[in-house]
Amino acid sequence: MDALQILQGEVVACRKCPRLVANRERVAREKVRRYRDEEYWGKPIPGFGDPDARLLIVGLAPAAHGGNRTGRIFTGDRSGDFLTRALHRAGFANQPWSRHRRDGLGLRDCYITAAIRCAPPENTPTREELLACRPYLVEELRLLRRVRVVVVLGRIAFEAFLRAWVQAGRSLPSRRPGFAHGAMAELPGGMMLVASYHPSQQNTQTGRLTPAMFQRIFARARRALSAPANRPRSSGSQKG
Numbered sequence: 001m002d003a004l005q006i007l008q009g010e011v012v013a014c015r016k017c018p019r020l021v022a023n024r025e026r027v028a029r030e031k032v033r034r035y036r037d038e039e040y041w042g043k044p045i046p047g048f049g050d051p052d053a054r055l056l057i058v059g060l061a062p063a064a065h066g067g068n069r070t071g072r073i074f075t076g077d078r079s080g081d082f083l084t085r086a087l088h089r090a091g092f093a094n095q096p097w098s099r100h101r102r103d104g105l106g107l108r109d110c111y112i113t114a115a116i117r118c119a120p121p122e123n124t125p126t127r128e129e130l131l132a133c134r135p136y137l138v139e140e141l142r143l144l145r146r147v148r149v150v151v152v153l154g155r156i157a158f159e160a161f162l163r164a165w166v167q168a169g170r171s172l173p174s175r176r177p178g179f180a181h182g183a184m185a186e187l188p189g190g191m192m193l194v195a196s197y198h199p200s201q202q203n204t205q206t207g208r209l210t211p212a213m214f215q216r217i218f219a220r221a222r223r224a225l226s227a228p229a230n231r232p233r234s235s236g237s238q239k240g
Contacts, residue, residue, distance in 0.1 A: 004143050007136065008046035011117050016132045020118035020125075027064045027119060041071030044118050047140055048073050049111035054225050055092060056147045057083075058137070060157045060198060061116035061125060068119040072101045073112050082199040082214065083112075083153075090218035109225070111147075113140055115160035123200075130160055137164040148191060149221045154198030155179045161193075181213070184220065192224045 015021050028042025045062040062068045066077030074080035075098040084105065087093035092110040097103065116125045116133050125133075141147075141164060152158045158179045166172060170189065177185035183195040196209075196217045203209040 002051070004047075004051050004140075007139050007143065011044050011046040011136050014044045014117065014136075017118065017129045020116070020120055020129060023064075023121050024068050024118045027068055032065055035065060035069055038069060040069045042068060043071070045071065045073050045114065046117070047111060047113035049107035050109055051111070051144070052146050053107070053109050053111040053144060054146050054148045055110045055221055056140075056144060056150045057110065057112045057153065058150060058157050058161045059112065059114045059153045061114055061123065062119045063123075064119040070100045072098070073114055074098060075103075075105075076100060078201050078204070079199045082204055082211070086199075086211070086214045086218050089215055090222055092218065111140075111144055113137060115157045115164075125156075130156075134160065134164050134167065137161070138168045141165060141168040141170070149194065149224045150191065151194045151196060151217060151221055153196050154200075157198070158195055181209070182217065182220075184224075192221075194221055194224075 024044075025042050028040035031038070031040060045067045059074060062073060063077045063079060066080055067073050067075055070076035074083050080098040084093055084098040085096045087107070087110060088096035092108050094106040094108065095104060098105050115130060115137060117136060120129065137160065150161065152161045162172065162177065165187070170187065172187065173185060177183070177193055179195050181195060181197045185193045187193055194217060196214065197203050199209060199214060
């Protein structure tokens with residue numbers, strides 16, 4: 001078993017945060033009517049994807065009846081569908097759906113993780129919970145050695161990633177990157193950081209985040225991966 005698999009096992013076994021443990025287990029026990037005949041995962045969600053990935057996606061947390069039910073990040077809910085369709089169009093996924101852990105989804109050159117590994121009440125983790133979960137993201141940043149582009153979904157995940165990046169022993173530009181949809185920043189060492197709105201229903205159903213807007217995020221990620229590693233790239237922010 002390699003180090004990444006060991007880390008994934010440690011994530012699944014985690015019980016650090018009493019509030020999150022209670023919530024994820026309550027949701028798994030009580031369920032909702034449409035999934036009442038399904039067995040919920042009800043545990044923390046490990047990262048998923050290609051261990052040699054050059055693209056890393058960082059979300060916020062599993063959904064109560066999405067990842068907390070299926071056991072795989074961004075799976076079994078509309079946010080997962082929105083993300084997987086975009087990844088498929090950009091060539092990072094072998095199929096445009098993500099329904100359950102054994103649905104055949106494979107990520108190509110892409111790994112997905114989150115700032116929080118348990119479904120938080122009201123989709124809102126506390127500062128203490130983000131801090132407790134941060135070591136898992138820090139270790140992923142150390143183990144995923146080929147990553148060149150990071151796409152972060154939402155402001156909270158964006159801030160969590162920057163803190164984990166520093167804790168992993170990396171540095172930030174003299175002008176700290178700020179969150180805005182479509183903003184890009186080159187981190188020291190040549191890593192490209194791309195920010196996006198989170199594909200939550202609140203954003204996608206109101207038109208704040210459209211499929212075209214989201215697709216442009218992954219088109220930029222693809223272009224950044226296609227650029228020679230030694231070619232100078234802009235470290236400023238761009239919106240789009």
